[in-house]
Amino acid sequence: MSARPQSSAPSVPLAATEPSAEPSAAGSSAAEHSAEGERGPGGTAGQQPAVAVMGSGSWGTTFAQVVADAGTPVMLWSRREEVARAINEQHRNPDYLGELRLPTAVRATTDPAEALRGAAFVVLAVPAQSLRDNLAAWRELMPAGAVLISLMKGIERSTGLRMSQVIASELGWPSERIAVVSGPNLAIEIAGRQPTATVVAASSLPTAEAVAGLTANAYFRPYTNEDVIGVEFGGAVKNVIALAVGMASGLGLGDNSKASIITRGLAETTRLALAAGGRQQTLAGLAGLGDLVATCASPLSRNRTVGELLGQGLSLDEVVRQTKQTAEGVKSCAAILALGEELGIDLPITEAVVNVLDGRLPVAELPAGLLSRKLKSEHQ
Numbered sequence: 001m002s003a004r005p006q007s008s009a010p011s012v013p014l015a016a017t018e019p020s021a022e023p024s025a026a027g028s029s030a031a032e033h034s035a036e037g038e039r040g041p042g043g044t045a046g047q048q049p050a051v052a053v054m055g056s057g058s059w060g061t062t063f064a065q066v067v068a069d070a071g072t073p074v075m076l077w078s079r080r081e082e083v084a085r086a087i088n089e090q091h092r093n094p095d096y097l098g099e100l101r102l103p104t105a106v107r108a109t110t111d112p113a114e115a116l117r118g119a120a121f122v123v124l125a126v127p128a129q130s131l132r133d134n135l136a137a138w139r140e141l142m143p144a145g146a147v148l149i150s151l152m153k154g155i156e157r158s159t160g161l162r163m164s165q166v167i168a169s170e171l172g173w174p175s176e177r178i179a180v181v182s183g184p185n186l187a188i189e190i191a192g193r194q195p196t197a198t199v200v201a202a203s204s205l206p207t208a209e210a211v212a213g214l215t216a217n218a219y220f221r222p223y224t225n226e227d228v229i230g231v232e233f234g235g236a237v238k239n240v241i242a243l244a245v246g247m248a249s250g251l252g253l254g255d256n257s258k259a260s261i262i263t264r265g266l267a268e269t270t271r272l273a274l275a276a277g278g279r280q281q282t283l284a285g286l287a288g289l290g291d292l293v294a295t296c297a298s299p300l301s302r303n304r305t306v307g308e309l310l311g312q313g314l315s316l317d318e319v320v321r322q323t324k325q326t327a328e329g330v331k332s333c334a335a336i337l338a339l340g341e342e343l344g345i346d347l348p349i350t351e352a353v354v355n356v357l358d359g360r361l362p363v364a365e366l367p368a369g370l371l372s373r374k375l376k377s378e379h380q
């Protein structure tokens with residue numbers, strides 16, 4: 001599949017080299033990725049930018065497929081040799097995506113230098129808490145002029161920074177070359193090519209438009225947005241709200257309880273995002289409400305699943321041991337709560353989740369704790 005809806009991919013001056021040809025054979029050499037020749041602006045007709053996706057977990061691998069299906073070959077960086085081999089030889093990533101078959105235009109390497117060489121777009125898809133260390137290791141390899149795209153939905157624990165801020169601070173990268181992709185994007189559904197929409201946010205609209213042009217295909221529809229703050233808070237906080245909804249579900253509570261947590265969760269996410277400089281409309285959109293609903297409703301969500309297991313009475317240690325993939329809310333929630341305190345914003349659901357995870361609040365007492373709070377206006 002390579003259908004690309006009409007898009008006016010703008011000219012973002014991207015300094016890099018381009019791949020010489022469409023990749024063809026299974027397991028073909030990673031060296032094909034880095035090309036000879038100078039590249040002009042990314043996404044212009046007749047030229048394919050080189051794209052590196054750093055991280056081959058469920059979303060990184062799926063996003064590589066999205067870009068490949070939109071018509072651009074991708075080089076994935078994998079931490080583990082067996083993952084890279086499975087992608088190159090079988091066009092599968094069984095650890096994360098089961099039997100789903102990847103396009104041959106997605107290839108993998110364990111060598112970050114090989115993945116990053118000449119890339120015009122570098123997609124970052126590692127766990128939020130490892131990002132800074134990963135960037136430090138890759139700093140010298142980052143192609144000057146590339147657009148960096150964050151797929152991560154988390155807040156750095158040690159600093160309270162959003163992922164785009166970590167990228168800017170660790171690499172000294174200009175904010176106009178940083179984009180964030182976030183929305184109702186459960187990886188497994190997208191890997192199965194089920195239609196979805198998303199948001200590409202960047203402080204520079206041409207950058208957001210370039211990333212939208214790079215990713216738009218028959219099942220993936222990106223909308224641009226210049227509100228990076230709102231988009232990143234929407235993505236990070238919904239994971240915490242999904243933990244709470246999962247807990248309610250594990251406790252055997254029904255849809256009224258879950259809808260109440262989702263709606264009040266959106267209220268606290270919006271309060272926090274606005275206080276930090278985000279926009280209300282963003283939180284009412286795909287990266288706010290849309291992602292919140294998808295994550296809180298779906299049994300595919302890792303955060304909701306972690307919450308559900310806790311609600312059923314498992315300890316956090318037991319749950320973490322059986323959760324192989326990243327559930328960002330677990331590690332980001334305390335940093336989100338601290339940001340709320342700094343900004344003077346009340347985050348009752350986040351606070352309750354932090355207290356459950358820290359062992360200060362028995363999960364069974366979470367509903368009563370939320371309901372016994374002082375009565376107030378819905379709009380406060």
Ligand SMILES: NC(=O)C1=CN([C@@H]2O[C@H](COP(=O)(O)OP(=O)(O)OC[C@H]3O[C@@H](n4cnc5c(N)ncnc54)[C@H](O)[C@@H]3O)[C@@H](O)[C@H]2O)C=CC1
Nearest residue numbers: 056057058059060125126130151152153185186187325326
């Ligand atoms: N899976 C999904 O449906 C979606 C995930 N996201 C976000 O994307 C980000 C990545 O998530 P997933 O791909 O789902 O996670 P994952 O758990 O499926 O994969 C994480 C990847 O990072 C690698 N990794 C783990 N520790 C590392 C380290 N210290 N250094 C470098 N690499 C390391 C793993 O080997 C794996 O390839 C998260 O922030 C998540 O919230 C966003 C939208 C959808």
Ligand SMILES: O=C(CO)COP(=O)(O)O
Nearest residue numbers: 183184185186301302303
């Ligand atoms: O962000 C996601 C969907 O948009 C994925 O959510 P989980 O990380 O909870 O699986």
